[in-house]
Amino acid sequence: MDQMPALSDRQTHILKAIIEEYIATAEPVGSETLDKKYSLGVSPATIRNEMVRLTDLKLLHQPHTSAGRAPTPVAMRYYVDHLMKTKDMSVAEEVAVKDKVWEYRQEIDKLLREATKALAERTKSLAITATQDGDLYYSGTSHILDSPEFFDYELTHDLLGTLDEFDYWWKLLEAHNDPFAILLGEDLGGKNLSQCGFIYTKFATPHVSGAIGVVGPSRLNYPAIIPVVRYLGGLIDEFAGSW
Template structure:
């Protein structure tokens, strides 16, 4: 079901405010912070419609609203305007990837570390034959979503279990395409507030996967281009070795 222009405006504003503050969003707060040219009452009515349509969750009767998995999926496919990878990120990623292009395991370990530094999230790289590397666990532990022990335990299961990690990070449709899994789409208990973005490539005849894991309130306009860029870099490496 498509949303009206006004519903799109309010939903986009709620999601982008929630991305920044990680707190439920109220109507008056939204009007003030997002400079919306509508009344608080109008925003409340639209938010009620968005709850009914499955785009927002109501935490408590008197509290604000938070975006659902469905809202983030809609945001990515319908509302998101991707940014450009900064020159600083391009240089850092290219240097760390290209310098290790002749040694696959070091290449993938460095790529995971570089992607973690660029995205501020936990990143994993894997091959089809059992190698895996990860970086950035300390980064996600600073985020409020991971204060929930059940969420963190599920994430650590992915780190500890190669087959589980591969089943999640290998879902891209083809080489250089991106897989974006949000919440329940990941298929693992307690991952409702989490997103995984991953891609695949072939290097030296081996199928490889790399991606990041973070809260669903990612800055998608910045993160998606970075993951796509490292995919392109690894594809260049695969073509040169």
């Protein structure tokens, strides 16, 4: 990953606004949109000038002939590492998720299958669970077509192809020792998944070890998805660790 250049506070605020708007819309972001929707405290002309500087720093790029800008992988990595604030799940949301898997808490295969399904439903994303025993569960494949990035046939073909490749996912997990991680672009190995992101948390019990997570476009709604991934990973640890 390229080294992150030093930014002024103003550039940081503008970059954060661009990334969050891009996450929400999947559309390149223009200075007028930023001026109308975000309280940046500067003029549209200043926003435009700073966007040019951020583009020169390779944190933004201009897709095709669009007047707007989109974040680069370096910018997305900076956002997930330093700028975003995750949203806590409400008690009602936690109860709803727990109810989805509660009756399967004594059977590991059903627990992992239903946890994967619950994660996909809650996040509206493709959810994946892999275990050290060589099992790969996934749910929510139709959700990837809700993201315009996956109108790209080759990208969708390559991502769906990995669902038949347990070794790909397990090697990816083994290559990263952190119990929780966000992988972006080149972090995802040699596959043609440069536009993708993968959020996962590992679980380890006397009966099963592995990881559960969500994969999608690099502009995943990280603040909303991260707490759900963590919560379901914690439930697997709790249930499978109590047998």
